[in-house]
Amino acid sequence: MSDKFASYAHPEVLVSTDWLAAHLNDAGLLVIESNEDLLLYDTGHIPGAVHIDWRRDLNDQTVRDYLGPQDFAALCSRHGITPDTTVVFYGDKSNWWACYAFWVFQLFGHTKAKVLDGGRSKWMSEQRPVTKDTPSPAPSSYPVPPERRDASIRAFYAETLAHCKAGKPLVDVRSIKEFTGETTHMPEYPQEGVLRGGHVPGAQSCPWSTAANADGTFKTAEELTAIYAGDLGLKKDDDIIAYCRIGERSSHTWFVLTYLLGYKTVRNYDGSWTEWGNMVRSPVEKSV
């Protein structure tokens, strides 16, 4: 294990491109690509990797919510995943959606999960093998999880409001312009439609990208500690909620705080700004 990985609180959840290249054919390991770019997987992917799309595969198709235990079991079975399968997530956008998919898998207690440091762009920039062949894993029998563990790692509106009123730590991981209310969305990005700009009162701004290097890899534990403990003043026993617009960028920060730095109580508010900024009478702050 590299010195960089060894310094993280839970280094077992991260793999390097070297490691993955050497373990691609391991039995009991499945690579999963999750992207913002819906067709990116079709242009070429890591050999053996399957594609899981956040909206099509991980969201409920009617209600704004995640899939339930039954559908999660069906999704895993379709891809040949069993509870003993180690899943390795990677994707575009510095692993936003990989971390999001990882987070959803944790909602169902699938703990044999890892993230590829640097994601898709690092694999590609290193000229490692890619293929357009789509694997057809033999369906497995994945037991239906007893519950979706919303309470432990997911925050809802009412909880976030209570958190805000109690003055507990809230981390807004959107860009500075979104935080200040100057913008609510960017062109060429799915418009989730939000009526008010700004941030949850009391939230601290810390864009997700501060945790990532230019090549998409995570910063070192020392650098991350300086950001989250130093600049933001977060303490290890704090009860923390992170949010963005729809919960994907905050999944990245949730992953960093929980696994790389070892914060015990971190929840992802997936309703995020598209819920908060549309809710009638929801308190909004526009100052930095």
Next chain:
Amino acid sequence: MLMYPAGLDQIISLFEHLPESERRSLLVTYAEGAAHCAPKPGETFDLEDIRKDEECTDTVGIHLRVDENGGAHFRVSLGHEVQTLTRAMTSILCKGLDGAGVQEILDVPADFVQKITGAELVRIRSQTVYYVLGRMKGALKVWSNRKRAE
């Protein structure tokens, strides 16, 4: 009379009845050809709209030339991070709209997009599939307004 410019109509016919897997494969093929839509050295344009948006996207440049017969010709420059669907739609639109009249393009109903991408891709990535068409129409409107003001 065709509802769409002839070139676009042909492309729509190509996609319309394809099964999902072949449709995706053809979209990827178009996406891979998007680099050919970039401006060529020495070309000049009547209007250029090049924007780099923060964080979630990359530069998309719309380069418009309107010939002496009123036919519109687009070149589109795409940053490295631009999404595959946007690349595919760029290729399709540059080819399918080439030489069509300004008003003819402005009148093109956006419903053709679903015939190309299929309903599923529109449902889950609606903004992405309409983006380039919107930018092209936006450039044509600016060009038309300037022309009117001359």
